Amino acid sequence: MIAPRRFLPSIPSLLALEAVDRLGSASAAALDLNLTQSAISRQLKQLEQQMEVDLIARDQMRMQLTPAGASFAKEARAILSRLAQASVKLRANPDGGSLNLSILASFGLHWLAPRLKDFVGKNPGITVNLQTHNLPFSFDAGTAQAAIHYGNRDWPGVDYLPLMPKHVLPVCAPELLDRPLERPLANPADLLDYPLLHLETHPDSWEQWFALHDVAADRLQGMLFDQSSAMTQAAVHGLGIALLPTFLADAEIAAGRLQLAIADDPVTLGEYFLVWPAEHADDYPLMKFRDWLLGQIAAEES
Template identity: 85%
Template sequence: MIAPRRFLPSISSLLALEAVDRLGSASAAAEDLNLTQSAISRQLKQLEQQMEVDLIARDQMRMQLTPGGANYAKEARVILSRLAQASIKLRANPDGGSLNLSILASFGLHWLAPRLKDFVAQHPGITVNLQTHNLPFSFEAGTAQAAIHYGTRDWPGVQYLPLMPKHVLPVCAPDFLSAPLSEPADLLGYPLLHLETHPDCWEQWFALHEVSAERLQGMLFDQSSAMTQAAVHGLGIALLPTFLAESEITAGRLQLAISGAPVSLGEYFLVWPPDHADDYPLIQFRNWLVAQIATEEF
């Protein structure tokens, strides 16, 4: 439900407030918005009258927003940015809308991207825009309507669709070992590569194999792709998700460091804020993902 009209200021007054907050003066705001300085002042005055709150600290030599006005301007900036993005999406795809999806780079590149063509074929009116992230972020501060999340249900304020467990394999360059190792504990004698966002993966892997391993050290990477390349070039042993490890093994760039079945260290989810739950593009994407997952074997 939309708030009463008296609480909904005009776009032009919000633009004036945002520009003054960002640029620090009415003259700079006027130049930025291609208006006169008096027009900026009128917009701010009208906004103050509508809100019944002082937004400008008039005892200052230089135009400065009050603390309340500055906070209001920051909120307005987020709203104006989201409105502009919505307008861009509408013009780009007036028939079916679009979905801004934030993805984990390795999952998006190696699992989602090869299958996304099927979604596009089934829903030609919906555009999927991809952006990458490493850690949970605030949906309110960005443009993403949904995201791929790995780990546990520890992202607050979102709804979850479980996708699949993350199965991992220890891999290394073909010439890194003279022969695959026979015991999990043997890996402790070699350099292990770590992912910055999940630095305890090796500890979890060893614990599942009943091997005591704490505070393991080694090279640290912010992306699975960078860690994969490090393993390919013989810098150590990496724990990679099966969809990434198996493709590298098939290509001959990596091999198993130790024989054995992959183990699960977490789960992939699709997450979204509740206020986007009924977005048509997101509903169609969720339904498509459910159908895709139903055909997979984990």
Template identity: 60%
Template sequence: MIAPRRFLPSIPSLLALEAVDRLGSASAAAEELSLTQSAISRQLKAMEEQLGVDLIQRNQMRLNLTPAAKEYVQVARSSLSQLARASLKLKANPTGGSLNLSILPAFGMHWLAPRLQDFARKHPEVTVNLNTRLRPFEFENEHFDAAIHFGGRTWAGVNYLPIMREDVLPVCAPDLLPTQNDDPDWLLSAPLLHLETRPDAWERWFAVQGRSVSGISGMLFDQFSTMGQATIHGLGVALLPTYLIENDLKTGKLVLAWNGPSVSLGDFFLVWPQSRAESEPLRSFRTWLQDQISLA
């Protein structure tokens, strides 16, 4: 239920209050909002009368919000931002819904993107907006409807749809591979490349091979794409996902640094907040994704 009208100030009043808080003066707020200073003052006065509380501490040099108003304007600023984003979504797709989806760069480019044309064909009423995030996040702090996260079922307050397991293999440029490579211990003296979001990947890989190692150092990357290119150009050995290196292995740009089984470091999930009702665009995308998973 929407609150009674008397508790809902007008948007012009909220914009005036937010601008005064951020800029510190009625003149600066007036310039930003293309209003006069007197118009700003009237908006603030009207809000004070409507709410029955003082919002502004006035002095000769600067307008300051009262402590209570400071807390209030934070909520107002967030609400105005949400309303602006909702308006952009409506403008982007006035005939249907839109889905703001956070993706992981490598997975989004190499697994999801090639399949999205099928979703667009089957659901032309839905606009999918993609943005990348390298790490999991709280939905309360972001504008996404859903996200592709990697890891395990460790995030609270979300629904999970398992997509696929990430299997990695140690690979390197052909010139980096020694003649005697029948023992994975040669990798302990090789330049090993690391991904920020998988900081213990090599330790876990060696553990699967029956070797306990720690404190492995080497070049650090924030994305698989740049680490993959560094590997191709001979900068070191990397643990890269199988879905990412299939073509490079076929063409000989990369070779296996150790011919052992792939190792899983985690899983990809579609996650969406439990605190929100599932929108129709999200429901359509989730159902389509389940079909894609069954075909993969």
């Protein structure tokens, strides 16, 4: 529900307030907005009268916002930015709208991106805008309407669509193992004799993997990476053994850049989800994207 009209200031007055706060003077704000200095002053005066709050500290030699004015300007800046982004999206997608999707880089680039052409072909009026993130991630910090999440159902205030378990394999460059090619290690504990590569967002993955193989391994150390792609390249160049999701490991193994470090089946560490805030649940682009994802998952499972 929109607030009563008397609480909704005009966009020109908000622009004037934001510019004065950002640039520090009415003259600079006037130049930035291509207005006169008196026009800036009038907009601020009208805003004060409408809000019935002093926004300008008039006992100063130069124009300066009061604490209340500075706080209001910060809120106005965020609202104006979102309005501008919405206008750009509307102009770019007048038919079906767009979906701002925040993705985990490795999942988005290696699993989702190759399949997006199918979604675009079936939904030509919808544009999917991708932005990458690391964990932790918050919808409050950006413009995303949905996100790819990895882990557990421990994120309050969002709805979940399960996508797939995260199956991982320990892989390394063929030359790292001191043995003939295509001869992986047989004993999980033997991996402790080699450098292990770690992901910053999931630093305990190796401990979980060893625990599933009944191997005591606490406080493991090694190179730390913020992206799976960087860790993959480190493994390719022989810097250690990496735990990679199967959709990433399989491609590197097929290309001959990596091999299994141990002859073992993939293990499951967590799950991938599509998540979204409740207020975006009925967004048309998101609804179509969810339906399409369900079809992709069903096709893979069959």
